Amino acid sequence: MAILPLNTRPGIPLATTASNLGPLADLAGTWVGTGFNLISLPDFSSQAPSTGPRDFRLKLNATVETLQFIPIGGAVANRGVVSAPGSQTGQPDISLFGLTYLQRVSDQVTNEALHIEPGIWVNVPPTTVFPPNTGETVVRMGTIPHGDSVLAQSTLILTVPTPSIQPVSSTPVAVDGSTLPLGYLDPFFNPPLPPGIKQEYVANPNQLLLDAISAQTIVNTVVLVISTTSAPGSTPVGGILNIPFVTLNANATQLDAIFWIETVQQTDGTTFLQLQYTQTVILNFLGINWPHISVATLVKQ
Numbered sequence: 203m204a205i206l207p208l209n210t211r212p213g214i215p216l217a218t219t220a221s222n223l224g225p226l227a228d229l230a231g232t233w234v235g236t237g238f239n240l241i242s243l244p245d246f247s248s249q250a251p252s253t254g255p256r257d258f259r260l261k262l263n264a265t266v267e268t269l270q271f272i273p274i275g276g277a278v279a280n281r282g283v284v285s286a287p288g289s290q291t292g293q294p295d296i297s298l299f300g301l302t303y304l305q306r307v308s309d310q311v312t313n314e315a316l317h318i319e320p321g322i323w324v325n326v327p328p329t330t331v332f333p334p335n336t337g338e339t340v341v342r343m344g345t346i347p348h349g350d351s352v353l354a355q356s357t358l359i360l361t362v363p364t365p366s367i368q369p370v371s372s373t374p375v376a377v378d379g380s381t382l383p384l385g386y387l388d389p390f391f392n393p394p395l396p397p398g399i400k401q402e403y404v405a406n407p408n409q410l411l412l413d414a415i416s417a418q419t420i421v422n423t424v425v426l427v428i429s430t431t432s433a434p435g436s437t438p439v440g441g442i443l444n445i446p447f448v449t450l451n452a453n454a455t456q457l458d459a460i461f462w463i464e465t466v467q468q469t470d471g472t473t474f475l476q477l478q479y480t481q482t483v484i485l486n487f488l489g490i491n492w493p494h495i496s497v498a499t500l501v502k503q
Contacts, residue, residue: 237498300324349445
């Protein structure tokens with residue numbers, strides 16, 4: 203009788219090992235925590251939930267979040283192709299391994315549902331025989347009920363001792379580079395703040411992430427940087443598709459995100475896993491690019 207290999211990571215099926223998932227391995231499971239959501243919305247309508255008619259309104263929410271990852275129970279075969287008709291050379295098949303995910307975000311005060319997103323993360327092995335000749339990458343594919351589908355691929359994967367969380371700006375920018383009228387962005391400077399949210403978080407939501415870990419000892423961090431855009435001249439890495447209503451009214455044009463999978467060491471020497479992320483989606487309306495920024499700190503259950 204054959205002896206089955208030991209599964210060293212509970213919750214991951216034997217057919218999908220930690221090595222198959224690569225940098226995604228520690229995502230498997232359920233993560234719970236809190237965060238902050240900042241978004242500027244068109245406000246033309248005078249009917250609720252809008253409050254117009256005016257150009258925009260700034261919506262701020264302190265959030266609670268549950269993010270669940272379930273490993274796919276086997277390999278996903280992607281077929282290679284010969285380099286030319288009749289050729290004996292080309293790209294061999296590759297196998298993808300990944301996890302389905304479900305993200306649910308609600309307002310901390312009212313418990314109002316703010317966001318739900320089902321999707322898949324996959325680990326893509328290196329391809330060196332045939333273009334695109336890339337190293338290992340990860341891909342996030344998600345769908346949003348507003349009418350958006352997102353595909354974002356990693357532009358950087360690394361493992362470091364501690365996270366380096368840089369500022370992110372919430373300031374809207376005119377597409378043509380012009381200066382916005384004096385006072386136009388006043389809602390950003392003195393808005394009603396949700397509980398636990400400081401004014402400095404409005405200008406730089408990533409400060410909330412830094413404050414959350416300021417007293418922690420983090421000993422290992424897997425960093426996943428993903429984007430729907432690529433550098434000029436390089437292989438395209440993804441994109442966003444929207445229904446016509448979204449495209450015409452608040453076009454989602456770009457997504458950039460960083461995920462930090464952190465191992466936190468406690469005073470007794472034990473550790474736990476923590477997930478932090480920052481995500482910026484650019485919404486375009488009125489000839490202005492408006493950053494929609496979401497951040498959160500979640501602990502694996």
